[in-house]
Amino acid sequence: MGIKRHTAASTAVLALALFLTPPVSIAIDAIINTVASLVSAAIGNLSFMSPAMGQPGAPTKKQSDALNTYNNAVNDFESILGERRAQINSKQRLPNLPGQALYLARINMMSTYKDLTDTLPSKIGGPNKFGIPPAYFDAAKEPLVDEYRKLFEIMEAPPVNAQESDTPFKDVVDLGVAIARAKGLDATNAEAAGRVSLGLFFAETNGNQNVGNARSNRYKGSLQTGPSEDQNGRKKWAAIKKSIAAFDPALSLRDDKEEARVGNLDHRLNHWTAVRDALMSAHADIFPQVTAIVKTLPNPIDQMKFFELIQIIPTPTRSALRSGNLVNYRISDPTIMGYLRNNSIFAFGQADRARTSATFREILDAMWLFNAKFERALSQFSEIKARSKG
Secondary structure: OEOOOOOOOOOOEOOOOOOOOOOHHHHHHHHHHHHHHHHHHHHOOOOOOOOOOOOOOOOOHHHHHHHHHHHHHHHHHHHHHHHHHHHHHOOOOOOOOHHHHHHHHHHHHHHHHHHHHHHOHHHOOOOOOOOOOHHHOOHHHHHHHHHHHHHHHHHOOOOOOOEOOOOHHHHHHHHHHHHHHHOOOOHHHHHHHHHHHHHHHHHHHOOOOOOOOOOOOOOEOOOOEOHHHHHHHHHHHHHHHHHHHHHOHHHHHHHHHHHHHHOOOOHHHEHHHHHHHHHHHHOOOOHHHHHHHHHHOOOHHHHHHHHHHHHHOHHHHHHHHHHOOHHHOEEOOHHHHHHHHOOOOOOOOHHHHOOOOEEHHHHHHHOHHHHHHHHHHHHHHHHHHHHHHO
């Protein structure tokens, strides 16, 4: 879930599901490796040579160090997974921010694997079920990530007093569309705002409502907001609610019911009010520019990534939008680059982490951890549209 924003260098979006097609070079590597293995069998085992490496001779010190570092990272990840599982199963009290060590261990495993495949490209394996680019993840480690997800589901389960919705996805779309219409968008562009809003829900919580946050004591709820963001959103909603009631009285009535239901409870523990306030706080002011954003970024997933960057690095993202050259707008501030890395963007391997600047096109392309979540959001959005037409 989304530990995020530009407010602290330790924050990061928890990205879990990914689906990318492996590059063509993987297939070529596989052929090379097969040939290498046959040659190896014919002439005998030459020192460190193996089919996986696909090259003769002993490894260099750099290659051996990279392999050892990666193996240690895997062991560390396994260790912390086992520790958290034992604590949960025995109902022990968990440490503060119990997900942080897990998250860092997963990042380190992927990062050191990228260093290994940069040093030994033949170590790049086949595709994995998460869609992580193979240069960043060994498919043999899928069970570790499965356990990682299960632990976070337990640690971030909604509190018992959380108020869920029977239609969580539709709620997000309806609120996004209504806010966009109140901001002056026509029906088509308001629909795009609703689609983007659903993408944010999946990016922040993997599509789970009212969740906690195992890596932050500040952020919680269906769009992972802090207290100040929630308060700001509530004030902004109050300012436009009358205009929304004029063109969508049914949504206004639903809002009245949810306000009465949540009462004095933290608004972030009610799915409807959490989403409403989050969208109003961070994104409503950008919705009037959806038309221009869609024109510049015609791919719906790129549009979702852009709005997610409003969550992560709002000031530079707004500056990029105002520049008139969004995709080529370059970020070079070390602090901002740090925020991106803390959100799993340019975070894996020494080469990525050494970057000192990036254009927004490069940043969008580097947000591959979000792809599968946004694809799920698009699928859900299509289902919602089909039901409404039916």
